[in-house]
Structures are given as C-alpha cells and as structure tokens.
Amino acid sequence: MARRESNVVEAIVEIADLRKTYGGVEALAGLNLRVPRGAICGLLGRNGAGKTTALKALLGMVRPTSGTVKAHGLAADVPEQSLEIRRRTSFVSEDRDLYSSMSVAGIVGFAAGLYPRWRADLAAEYLRKLELPVERSVKHLSRGMRTKLAWLLALCAGAELVILDEPTAGLDPVATEELLQLLVARVARDGVTALLSTHQLADIEQVADHVAIIDHGRALLDAPLDDLRASHRRVQVVFAGEAPEIAFATRGVVSVRRAGRVLTVLVRADADGVAAEARARGAASVDVLPVTLKEIFIETVAEEKSNGLG
Amino acid sequence: MAWAKAWHDTRWRFAALFAVLVVLTCFFVLEWPQVQHLMATLDPAVAGRALGSGALDGNAYHALGEQIAAQRTFRGYIWYQWFDQNFASCVVLFAALLGSGSVLSTSGRGLLLSLSLPVSRGRWLEARAAIGFAQVLALALVPSLLIPLLAPAVGESYSVTEALVHGGLIFVLGSVFLAVAMLASAIVDDFGRAIVITAVVALGVGYAELLLPNGHGLFHALTGGAYFRAGTLPWTELVLGVALTGALIYGAAAHLARRDF
Secondary structure, eight states, rough: OOOOOOOOOOOEEEEEEEEEETTTTEEEEEEEEEEEOEEEEEEEEETTTSSSHHHHTTTTTTOOOOOEETTTTTEETSHHHHHHHHHSSEEEOOTOOOOOSSSSHHHHHHHHOOTTTTHHHHHHOOOOOOOOTEEEEGGGSOOHHHHHHHHHHHHOOSEEEEEEEEEETTTHHHHHHHHHHHHHHHHHHHHHHHHHHEEOHHHHHHOSSSSEEEEEEEEEEEEEEHHHHOOEEEEEEESSSSSOOOOSSTTEEEEEEETTTEEEESSSSHHHHHHHHHHHTTTEEEEEEEHHHHHHHHHHHHHHHHHHHH | HHHHHHHHHHHHHHHHHHHHHHHHHHHHHTTTTHHHHHHHHHTTTHHHHHTTSSSSOHHHHHHHHHHHTTSSSHHHIIIIIIIIIIIIHHHHHHHHHHHHOOOOBOOOOOOHHHSSSSHHHHHHHHHHHHHHHHHHHHEEEEEHHHHHHHHGGGGGGHHHHHHHHHHEEEEHHHHHHHHHHHHHHHHSSSHHHHHHHHHHHHHHHHHHTTTTTTOOSSHHHHTTTTHHSSSSHHHHHHHHHHHHHHHHHHHHHHHHOOOOO
16 A cells, blocks of 8 residues: 655644543543644554544533643644534544434435535445445445444545544455545545554554554554664564573663563664663674564553553 | 524424424314313213222322313313323423534534534533524414414314413423533433433423322423412413523533533
C-alpha cells in the first residue's frame, strides 16, 4: 500500500492532561495526545487502556473530569464547539451502532441530510464497490456488511477527521484490505485525517504514519511510525556460555530478556551503544535487528507495567 | 433530520395507538342505541336501596344519581363514558408509551451513532418532544372529532366545539405524561423502566387528587367536567399542566446534556 510523506506539524487533535474518573475509577489519568493533520494515526492500547474513553471525550460523549480536549482547534467539552467538531468529524463505533430499523438507503439518506459536506458521489461509488444491498434493513445485515456500511457513512461525511474504533474487528482479510484501501485513498486524495483505535497491529503497520500507545489512561508513546521504527532496535547478543545479567548503562533500554546463551535487548535510542557494551562483556556475536510494531507495543506496555509494579 | 428520526422511531407505535383509539371511539358512539335502551330500563330505586343499605354515602349517591340522569342523553353518555373515563385513561397511557424510550437510540440501537452526529442532545430531545406532542394532539383531537361525525349514524348530534374543547383538555393532560415519560427515559434510557416510572407517577397523581376538593387536580379538571356541567374551562389546571410539561421537558434536556455515555 502506498505510504504518504507526513511532515505535517499542525495538530487536528490536541489532548492535554486529560483525566476522566467514573465512580472512583480513573479511566484516563493525564492523557496527552497530538494527532497531526493529514496523518493516519493508530491509537494502540490494551483492553481498558482508555482508548474508547479518549475517543468519546473527543466527540463530546463524556465530559472530562479535568484537562483539555480539542479537535479542529475547538474545545470538545463546550457544547456549541462540540457540535462543530462533530460537523467536521465522523465516527465508526466499536459495535457498529447503527439504526437497525432503517434500510441501507434510508440511513445513507439520513446521514446525507446531517453533514453539510456529504459526498454523494463517493456514497454512490462505495455502495456499488462494497456491494451493499440498498433496500435491505440494517437489522438484516451481517456484521461484515454493517461494518462496511458504518465505514461508508464515516468516509462520505465530508469530514476532515475520521475516527474509527476497532474498525476491522470481525472482518475477513479481503474486506479488511478493501476498507483500508478506501481509507488510504481518502486520506491521500482529500487530506483527511484518520484516528484508528485498534488491536490489529498489522493494520496499523500497513496504513498508519503516526502511532500513539496508551496504557492505564496515559500516553506512553506518541510519535511518527517511521521514527519509532528507526529509533527502536532489537539487539540480539549470543554468549559462548550462559548469558550474564547485564545492567546496561546505555540510555533507552526498554527491555532485556535472557534465555540460555542469548540476551535480547530492545533499545529505544542507542542500539550501537548497547552492542558495544555487550561486546565489552564478552559476547560471541551481536546482531542489531529492526523491530516490528508488535514488539514495540508489547515491550512498551510491559515496561510501563513493570515500572508501575516497581 | 432529527425530526425524521423521531418520527421514524415512533411512527408504528403511534399508528397502532391511533388505530386503537379510532376503533374505540367508533365502538362507543355506535354502542349508544344499546346504552340508551339499557338506561331506559334502569330502575332508579336500585340506587336508593343501595343508599339505604349503607353501601353508598351521600356524595356517592348524589354522583351516581347525576351520572344516571346525565347518561340518558347522548352528550352525557359521551362525556361520562368516553371523555371522563376511557378516552382520558387511553390518552394518558398512550402518551406515556410514545414518550418512553431513549431519544438517542432506536430500539436500543444507534446510541453512539446519534451522539457522534452533528446534532446536539437538546435538538434530539426537542425533535422527539415536538413529534410526541403532535402525536398526542392527533390522538386527542382526531377521535374527538369523530364523535360529531359519527353521531348522525345513531340519530344524534354532537357539537364540534365541545369535541374540540374536550380533545384540547385531554391533549394537555396527555402532554404532561408524555413529558413525564421523556424525563424518565432521559434518566433510565430503556423503554420498560420508563413506562413503569410513568405509570407509578400517574397512579401517584391519581391517588393524590383524591385528597383535593371534588373537580380539582389534573385528572379531574382536564377531563372537562366543569365544561360539561357549566361550560367553564379549568384555567388553573390548564396553566399548571402546561407549566409542568415545560418543566419536565426542561428537566429531561438538562439531564441529557449532563450525562456521560
């Protein structure tokens, strides 16, 4: 899939020190997040990390306990400004929450009447391309069809920001690819910004150019995906005998794992420094390898967990 | 478009309730010849014996006597049997049914879609309330106007003005309970619990009115007893009903605006 250059500085979403407490339970604990305009931003996190609450705060569905949430430069907790945010933002919810008593054509017509910049041309094109049965009632659509319809409504709203919560959950690989292609085309052609909250790391690796990882209601990482890939390295160190326990002095070590003769170090910054330290401790071989987003995610969240426990 | 959704969400419910009221109205009007025959054969001494046995106190006896006397005319029959009892109860119940259920979701679905659309929560409520009031108005007026239309079929006549006045009063009564149901729905969301809360409120109001002087209170006054007997309108209860409806809708909007979803 084509990747776009993203050197955009202006933020379409700005969340600062956002806190949300539900009956004593802190869903968001000082979340800071910045989504660059024109980017496809992946919002990653474990279940209960606070992703959906953050998206709901952005759309004015929940009121922040404290902190600020802005989209398009407008405050989401001010009702009039929240309305303007929603004019310029579309949303696909996790459970594809649509009006079950309407027909496909009915709900498309309904949405068209609400968004001032509705793209009727795209709606007609996507209805055909996604093979959606226009006369069928929404309640009689399969989950995959409902997902496609929810995507259609979001992509045709003429919105500058498209928010998708678990957008490919339950879809087969063909449908997933089809929808991701539509999203990338919209972003590339019309400068739309997309914010995807998902557990499907492969989807994010495929289409995103910016990634934020959140856990326990706080952002652990918020950076361009290329920067993350460039900065993170796995240093695989093999010793002649049992690998020693090494407390690396080099900055940016995310995790160290020992298994027999092998020491695996995930490092955020200076991989060469870690490699040099390992060689100094008598390593038989040292390999500096690229890492996947999945490794970055798992180790970042695990690091946060161990810090929290420690 | 919020209006379209409000209508879409309630149209079948409204159509069914409307049909029931139309059928009931026709039944009550066309039943008049049988009732007339029955009233002619009713022995007034029966009520007197009931009083003598201590089963009825003086007020109840007086009321019974008035009812029997009044129902010997078509106008009296229509007011006692229809406007004062069955029609008022039906409109209150049907208004509660129309007002119950979240204004944001359709049959429990689409809540997050509604909240993500460029429509304020106040606008969703406003649209649902407006459609609801229009539906209650139709439920109150159309069957009422059927009475003067059908009366010649049973050899009677009925004043259009009187039908409109009774329909209008019962519309205000129904509106109060539409608003109660909408406030309950703003708090609890689901249809069933909102209906139960509204029913409990209606029963509470009904029982509380037993403590008021005869003819006062929302149920007693807005069924139009004073208009039937003396041609006067219950202005106090009309103003109270309108004010209560406004306050309840305002409460529903305020609660909805504050809620997290």
